[in-house]
Amino acid sequence: MAAETYDPRRTAVLLVDPYNDFLSEGGKVWPVVQSVAEKVGLLDNLRAVVGAARQSGVRVVFVPHRRWEPGDYESWTHPNPTQRNIMVRHSFARDTWGGEFHPDFQPRPGEVVAHEHWAQSGFANTDLNMQLRQHGITHVILIGLLANTCIESTGRFAMELGYHVTLVRDATAAAKPEMMHSAHELNGPTFAHAILTTSELLTALPGEGSAA
Template identity: 75%
Template sequence: MAETYNPRRTAVLLVDPYNDFISEGGKAWPRLEPVAKEVGLLDNLRSVVTSARQGGVRVMFVPHRRWEPGDYETWAYPNPTQQSIRTRHSFARGTWGGEFHPDFQPQAEDIVIHEHWAQSGFTNTDLDLQLKQHGISHVVAVGVLANTCVESTSRIAMELGYHVTLVRDATAAYLPEMMHAAHELNGPTFAHSIVTTAEVVAAFEEARSGAA
């Protein structure tokens, strides 16, 4: 792997690690489960996040808006995902489904970004501000969904001048075709690097050894 990551200049963007998405019993888990289990999503997320924290790489949680009564009811143009959330009450605030998976709880040095309403973690949030204030130049995107929030957040990161890495097996989508589109068709048009969990963990460990 050719990419190197300065821990002080790198952040892992952990997108939407909600129980409703990635926990047994979550509203969206039955749709996500086949792909998530095929790629080893949860174990790979654990590996990336643990390696990042051990190596001094900043972890930033990039969460979707938690549904509240009245959300989208008066909107002129709610998108299909928002219409689904309005019906299913995904990630409802104050519920188990709207909490982060127990293995992905913010730690003292982590940053929880303001919730995004649609698919980009940058739009109407403080993500760009937090990245700039912490001197971040490289972002490593993981989480869900590969072809929606992860992709949209990563695209805007590129547009804003950040170096973008996608970790193909530390994200998941509802269908294999969506994963293919995210990593084989769309990702190569904007991401600077598309890697596996093993590769990015090795790069973090190498960076940590070099800084020691």
């Protein structure tokens, strides 16, 4: 595979669902992903990618899941299994600590926070595509949670819309190693243009070769 290159004027890091419930000790979903997250060094790798993107001029775009509110999904005809779990667990509840972004991943002035997605794709029923197009983005780098749900669905949708898609193996996590394997070894190659490690991505970002 040829070395990937990323023009900072055309590239965005999509940071998906960086909530305390996913990423912080005490979060409702942290125990589900903790083993895989710690094994791959998720938090350090997220910090590295976001920091390198900002330093190199690559746009950081926040892609948040719907923050649960009372009544969500209860009258729906076909809530999916994740939404049914949210109805019970109240993951990412609005106006709670768990529904806030992790303190290390706060939007900076000028950074886009897309409209919240209801299911798994950050594009479906949101303004994400419009925001990316208006900022001239052609390449998207996906990081965050979960590898086999929101990351995969957002990446597939991005490919269908004509974006160049990069997955980062160790800047995401899932409930089981098998899910990570499926996301990166089986499903990812069917839609992603590049599947890199954090170290490989840092080398590819403008001015970041020495950081890797």
